[in-house]
């Protein structure tokens with residue numbers, strides 16, 4: 222059980238709501254056995270209570286429980302605290318086996334959540350109305366301080382007593398409570414919207430990807446439509462990198478242990494890696510990062526100051542061990558493709574290189590239609606210089622370069638001292654989605670460690686070896702994760718340039734089918750992704766199906782359109798754009814796709 226934070230200002234409110242919930246359930250089921258119900262954070266401002274009941278609760282029971290809770294709140298009972306002896310407590314809770322177990326523990330000096338308490342535990346209860354519960358508090362003063370329209374029960378689920386599979390399965394009722402109705406409503410709206418946009422749900426509905434037990438947790442299969450979106454993301458990435466002066470490199474998925482010893486991953490990161498694969502008396506590891514390979518490519522031949530800057534880019538698929546409990550759709554996976562690049566430059570090139578990568582990053586993200594990104598500069602903790610790789614002067618220069626580049630572009634940023642990892646300062650860029658959520662995407666990260674470990678050098682103008690500055694950077698971060706964010710941000714209605722099918726042509730009658738195919742053929746010839754819906758279905762059903770599939774354009778073609786060599790345009794938003802000539806529709810599509818962003 223996660224430790225509870227009794228200092229949290231919402232603690233008393235949530236805890237009091239949990240007691241009121243317990244009273245309400247006990248009134249409905251006098252024979253209920255009560256577990257416990259400290260506040261917790263599975264849901265924001267959440268509370269719960271566990272019950273052993275004569276029958277399973279269903280979601281249909283929750284309104285009645287809620288109504289009883291409201292009654293208890295309206296009656297405005299005081300929460301009364303009293304200390305009881307172990308003997309009295311056992312009498313009070315004689316028919317409550319879970320409470321008796323807790324009383325035994327309290328006597329042993331553990332608190333009600335099984336945590337050891339200094340100086341032994343006090344056995345105490347809180348009573349509201351006629352309901353007395355074993356409890357350490359704290360609580361609000363009165364039930365009436367819980368806003369009568371500020372709470373809601375969310376669901377019922379199974380929960381083992383004390384979280385152990387060896388114990389009884391109890392029923393856990395979850396709720397959320399807020400200081401006002403407005404805050405509750407805002408939270409419920411957000412929650413509903415998040416569920417609607419959940420990329421796992423949309424991923425299945427739109428047939429984009431799946432995660433199958435036969436493959437393993439956190440390892441995704443991209444289906445044809447999802448893979449097409451992914452390919453479009455990759456194509457766009459390649460196009461921009463080619464134009465941006467990057468060299469592409471390609472590296473294997475595994476490498477010998479010596480590589481990961483040199484890079485330090487086996488020493489510092491082994492618990493995040495898949496275990497070794499034995500081949501011909503050698504141990505190989507799946508790569509958790511691409512960097513070491515790129516270092517080898519750099520130092521594979523002598524480099525001159527004239528070769529710099531060098532920029533190696535790769536869509537490199539890496540594998541990391543993440544505990545299964547932390548995996549979530551494509552947002553957190555065990556195998557993912559980083560859009561990785563490593564920049565190598567001379568000290569005099571550093572500022573221009575950072576300016577350039579920042580500019581690249583922002584224009585790249587803007588093409589995906591997210592809101593204003595938030596920048597954070599992670600700097601070292603100046604109080605503990607011994608914790609960091611690289612010299613004082615290197616850190617100074619790198620941090621001030623990052624700050625100057627942000628300032629020169631007029632970007633607001635937060636500088637967080639002590640946030641930097643040991644090997645270098647960085648800028649993290651968080652994107653803003655349609656629900657106001659922030660997500661970490663791009664990173665620009667200095668590294669003073671790997672160039673040292675791989676002994677990277679270039680020959681300077683002075684004919685002597687010098688260490689280059691090296692920067693890791695990723696724009697998407699991970700393609701899988703960014704894909705999930707796109708789905709959630711756009712609620713599955715991807716911008717036209719990314720939509721797997723951009724337009725579906727719907728003939729009004731059988732006799733218009735040939736013309737429909739002609740329209741589709743012309744759009745395909747102009748480079749667009751189209752389909753003809755020639756099924757024997759009513760037109761409205763076809764329009765509805767296309768909208769459910771989030772296809773941006775529906776082109777309706779009947780006799781009128783055929784005669785005029787036109788199409789009638791409907792949007793997935795259900796907007797009717799009326800008839801237009803086929804050639805002007807092609808022009809419109811070219812314009813929209815060229816502009817990227819959203820539609």
Ligand SMILES: [Zn+2]
Pocket residue numbers: 236240347354355356357358
């Ligand atoms: Zn309590």
Ligand SMILES: [Zn+2]
Pocket residue numbers: 510511512561562563693694
């Ligand atoms: Zn790297």
